[in-house]
Amino acid sequence: MNHLKEAKRIVFKVGTSTLTHATGKTNLRRLDSIVRVLSDLSNAGLDIALVTSGAIGVGVGKLGLSEKPKDMPSRQAAACVGQSELMFIYDKFFSEYGKVIGQLLMTKSDVDNAERRMNLVNAFAQMFRYGVIPVINENDSVAVEEIAYGDNDNLSAIVAKLIHADALVILTDTDGLFTGNPQTDDLARLIPMVDEITPEIQALAGESGTKQGTGGMVTKLHAAKTATEAGIDTVIMNGNTPEDIYKLVDGRSIGTFFKSQKKGETV
């Protein structure tokens, strides 16, 4: 089984827990490693898109707030501040490796509306033609609850479908899907390969989640299900070791691989 060896277009998703230290401040070293590897894959001829969280998290840090605000206007304001800071950092790092990035902010309503969805698809297609790496987030400054995906795991699967990606790679703070909770259960083992996301597999997700992110394993499995059902191979792997991405695209088994169910379906 060669996993992602044949993949030509890959969506990577990075969560807030991968991008920030426990202090809530940006983890520059990690971010730099991720950007470097993705730039290299782009140099090798792959189409790369990056779905990134962190707008609200980075905004909270920059505004000096002690925690993520609960009310919507404060979260929106934090996202306004954080998103531009986030893109400033990405642009700086990607530029160092000679790469041009393009910011794409979207909401659920952009995808649900046929005309706006087509505009998104066209923008992605043109960016790939220009050799640009699209960097995507939910448009958190306007995406109030009714029009939001709410978590970027789900968003990354939608993006993967929109651009007909061959693979979706979700970087997180654990090695993948385990048979139990690895933090509390010594016998918990990593599951290297999932043929089909059954209710039994979904039950393994538990309720995990970290202070910074919104997702946990539940939304990651949901995203994996959406993507694999649309013919997109999906991997959940540890974002603390970005160099492992090289092994992954070389066809090695890293994290948990979710086998795609069929090829060719659109959103």
Ligand code: GLU
């Ligand atoms: N879009 C949110 C942000 O950038 C993150 C959503 C998530 O954690 O999945 O802050």
